Amino acid sequence: MNEVQGVCVQRRADVPTLDSLGPSARAVVRALLLAGPLSRAELARRLERSPASLTKTTRPLLISGLIREESAPSSESRGRPGAPLVLDASHHRFIGVKVTSDELYAVRADASGQVEATGHRVLADSEEATVVAEIVDLVNEMGETGSIQALGVGLAGQMSRFDHTVRSNTYLGWDQVPLARLLEQATGIPTVLSGDARALTAGVQWSGPGRGMSDFAVLTVGVGVGLGIVLEDRVLAGPTGNVGMLGHNRVSDSGPLCARGHRGCASSFLTTEAITQGIGVPLGRVDVDLATAFALAEAGNEVALRVFRDAGHALGVLIAQLVNILGLPAVILAGDGLGMLAHARPSMDAAIAEHLDPNATAPSVVAFTSGFDEWARGAAVVACQWLLVDPPTRHPESA
Amino acid sequence: MNEVQGVCVQRRADVPTLDSLGPSARAVVRALLLAGPLSRAELARRLERSPASLTKTTRPLLISGLIREESAPSSESRGRPGAPLVLDASHHRFIGVKVTSDELYAVRADASGQVEATGHRVLADSEEATVVAEIVDLVNEMGETGSIQALGVGLAGQMSRFDHTVRSNTYLGWDQVPLARLLEQATGIPTVLSGDARALTAGVQWSGPGRGMSDFAVLTVGVGVGLGIVLEDRVLAGPTGNVGMLGHNRVSDSGPLCARGHRGCASSFLTTEAITQGIGVPLGRVDVDLATAFALAEAGNEVALRVFRDAGHALGVLIAQLVNILGLPAVILAGDGLGMLAHARPSMDAAIAEHLDPNATAPSVVAFTSGFDEWARGAAVVACQWLLVDPPTRHPESA
DNA sequence: CCTCATTCATTCACCTTGTCAACAAATGCG
DNA sequence: CGCATTTGTTGACAAGGTGAATGAATGAGG
Incomplete structure (x- = not known):
């Protein structure tokens, strides 16, 4: 007999899995994850439902322990204060993995995206x-x-x-690899894939600097230039998953050529290679990496300063293009090339001001410094969101 | 007694107004308007509902005469052919008005966007x-x-x-004008406002060349440069209604200055004024309008040809930027400046090819020639869509 | 301190709407 | 002529939303 198993564990066992929830409960969980503690009244307004409906929907979630009432009542304005509900994220764990051509980064996170552990592998x-x-x-x-x-x-x-399925991936040299199915079979854990920029964006929106913001873009600078867009609280996937290929948008008629023979691509100013080559070649050095580049700029090296100024300009033009087209109030910058901002910010701001439409309102541009774990964390967040999609989608059991 | 009123009129009186429908019926009507005749089975797939649900939802609509079964059964593949349902658009009429600073264009259209009558006024x-x-x-x-x-x-x-409400409008010199309320009071007809590019886009999507396409952009060229975006069957409104201010996106480092002192703005190559000035000034003529410009190019005038070539280039760069960022499979060109394409198309295509990301798939670029009525028709379509929004939104009865 | 307006939350009867399972109908194919 | 296939219908059922009435908790104001 096992009735003395321990109360805590027993309660946990009662907590339903996220994908077993009905659509209404799912919507509540989504809203709570997206926008922190919310009272029932606030939830009712957001989900466009009656207060009565929320009482009914939240009760079983409270009983099962999936959500909790926070003790501190929210006392803005007069009237009875609302009882803030929070999701008890600790009951559900997700693993996110970021795959590059030569490394793996992984995190284990709870439903709210809080990282509990990290891991790393170098690929042979x-x-x-x-x-x-x-x-x-x-x-x-x-x-x-x-x-x-x-x-x-x-x-x-x-x-x-x-x-x-990984369709065609030039970085890894893969073509039509059913990665999710392979991993599901080997681990027994439901698995979902996503583009890395999209994953990072999801992480930023769910539990990063984009939390609480309904519309913004995430622009990443590093090995490449990446983009994720959030509109009306939804991460844009794009009709073909193609969102964010703006690396080849032209930002200047001068500048170095890119690999495709274009002059003045954003990539040719912004990528890690562009920076290191841009500094290394004139200086006749082959040992320039990103850290060296930052150090040179810090030391006042004119070539490095110029390269970073140009990078800032390119970044500013891209931001202005983006904001002009979509009217976004905020842009979040991320990626390992972000250190450039220390020297690139003034030219970036100038370029934004110059290229922004006169009638557009200037976006707030926020730098989000993070390591590679953040990409993995984003993948974990996508996994969580996947379970909360409405209607539930599972992979077709195709070959 | 009035039982001999005429059967046809009696039936019409039974047809419910669009805004009196429940959410499920509303979804059916939306789907039918958006994607032509659809069988119940097809509707069930699109709306992610069971076939049973559609039988139930469509029955009252069929009885009331709001939708009809088309006689011709759709016999693709084997199995019982589906009975295509169409909305009987003739029961509902909408008026759309396009307002410019000196003219009004109006159309009366049915629910499917078919124009029944047009009107025009010159404003004092x-x-x-x-x-x-x-x-x-x-x-x-x-x-x-x-x-x-x-x-x-x-x-x-x-x-x-x-x-x-018209917030601040530089063209009309208006500020905070509750136009919808004023018109509702004067006409007794529910009224809704929308940006003109958004209206045109809605018309294109609902019953124009964008019909059946889930993702595309509408780029307009005329007095200004306008943009509308459709993603996942939804017309993008943008967080602040700001979608589409790409007139000042830079397309070249050379070229004339725009009114804001920028060099190489898209506007400075594309707008009607840019074209006419660009041709008129070098030729020392002040009488050049758009028609003259087209005629000059047609006659082989080098200045005119060059201006149109440059305009095509600018257009191509904008299209590439757009497609790079959003991964759109199609772009529809519209506006009264569209005649330029006769001479601008080659340079436009070249610019698209040059600026498109190597990994992006080339969009199909379609020219949609139309008059100003098309803008008014779009406004009528928006009015229809407004009644079909879920949940129904009406103007707050504020002062 | 007490009352009032205000906001939040609950209860209950009711109803809309979707589902499931079974079945009937209409077609092409061999 | 079966037979597979797809569409459409029926009816019992359940999930989930609603409106109105009520109670609960607070700040504002006298």
């Missing part, structure tokens, strides 16, 4: 079997605490909103 | 009272057939999805 090669084996190994290592709800994998390339 | 001035009076006059003239469901008004400027 980018063969399909190698990558799968290493991911499985990493997941087994990180998931031993049990009860992982879902696994999210972020990679560069074109993918639909919640995809399960 | 752009005073609020003048414009309102002329619109009311125009509506009374066009609406005498009775039973107008809603009135849509399209104007340049920033407006929310279904707005009711």
Whole structure:
């Protein structure tokens, strides 16, 4: 007999999995994750439902322990203060993995995107079997605490909103790899793929600097230039998953050529390679990496300063183009190339001011410094969102 | 006694107004308007509902005469052919008005966007009272057939999805004019405002060349450069109604200055004024209008040809920027400046090819030639869509 | 301190709307 | 002529939303 198993564990066992919820409960959980503690009245307004409906919907969630009433009542304005509801995120765990051509980064996070553990692997090669084996190994290592709800994998390339197949990936040299199915079979955990920019954006929106903002873009600078867009609280997937290929948008008629023979591409000013080459070549040095580049600029090297000024200009033009087209009130900058801002910010601001439409309102541009874990965390967030999609989507059991 | 009133009229009286429908019926009507005749099974798939649900939802609509079964069964593939349902659009009429600083264009259209009548007024001035009076006059003239469901008004400027107040409009010199309320009071017809680019886009999507396409952009060229975006079957409104201010996006480092002192703005190559000035000034002529410009190019005038080539280039760069950012499969060109394409198309295509991201798929670029009525028709379509929004939104009865 | 307006939350009867399972209908194919 | 296939209908059922009435908790104002 096992009735003395411990109360805490018993209660946990009662907490339903996220994908077993009905659509209305799902909507409540989504809203709570997206916008922190909310009273029933506030939820009713957001979900466009009657207060009565929310009493009914939240009750079973409260009983099961999936959500909690916070003690501190929110006392803005007069009238009875609302009882803020929060999701008890600790009951559900997700693993997110970011795949690059030579490394894996992983995090285990709870439903709110709070990171509980991290992991890392160096890949011997980018063969399909190698990558799968290493991911499985990493997941087994990180998931031993049990009860992982879902696994999210972020990679560069074109993918639909919640995809399960890597179509054609030039970084990894893959073509039509059913990665999600392979990982599901090996780990037993439901798995979803997403483009890495989209994953990062989801993380930023859910539990990063974009939290609470309904409309913004995430612009990443590093090995490449990436873009994610959030409109009306939804991460844009784009009809073909193609959102964000603005690396080749022209920002100047002068400047170096890019690999495609274009002059003045954003990429040719902004990518890590553009920065290091841009500084290294004139100086006749082949050892310039990003850190060296920052150091040179810090030391007042004119070439480095100029390269960063130009990068800032390119960034500013891209931001202005984006804001002109979509009217976004905010742009969040991220990626490992972000250190450039220390020297690129003035020219970036100038370029934004210059290229912004006179009738557009200037966006707030926020730098979000983070490591590679943030990309993995984003993938974990996508995995969580996947379970909360309405209607529930699972991968077709195709070959 | 009036039981001999005539069967046809009696049936019409039974047809419910669009805004009196429940949410499920509303969704059916929306889907039928958006994507032509659809069988119940097809509707069930699109709306993600069970076939049973559609039988139930469509029955009262069929009885009331709001929708009809088309005789021709759709016999693709084997199995029982579906019975295509169409909305009987003739039961509901809408009026759309396009307001410019010196003219009004109006159309009366049915629910499917089919134009039944057109009207036009020249404005003595752009005073609020003048414009309102002329619109009311125009509506009374066009609406005498009775039973107008809603009135849509399209104007340049920033407006929310279904707005009711003109905030600040530099073209008309207006500020905070509750135009919708004024027109509702004067005409008794529910009225909604929208930005003109958004209205045109809605018309294109609902019953123009964009019909059946889920994702595309509408780029207009004329007095200004306008943009409308459709993503996942929804017309993008933008967080602040600001979608589409790309007139000042830079397309070249050379070229004339725009009014804001920028060099190489899209506007400075594309607007009607840019074209006419660009040709007139070098030739020392002040009489060049758009028609003259086209004629000059047709006659092989080098200046005119060059100006149109440059315009095509600018257009191509804008299209590439747009497609890079959003991954759109199609762009529809419209506006009264579209005649330029006869001479601008090659340079436009070249610019698209040059500036498109290597990994992006080339969009199909379609020219949609139309008169000013098309803008008014778009406003009528917006009025219809307004009644079908879920949940129903009406203007707050604020002062 | 007491009353009032205000806002939040609950209860209950009711109803809309979607689902499931079973079945009937209409077609092409062999 | 079966037979698979797809569409459409029926009826019992359940989930979930609503409106109105009520109670609860607070600040404002006298």
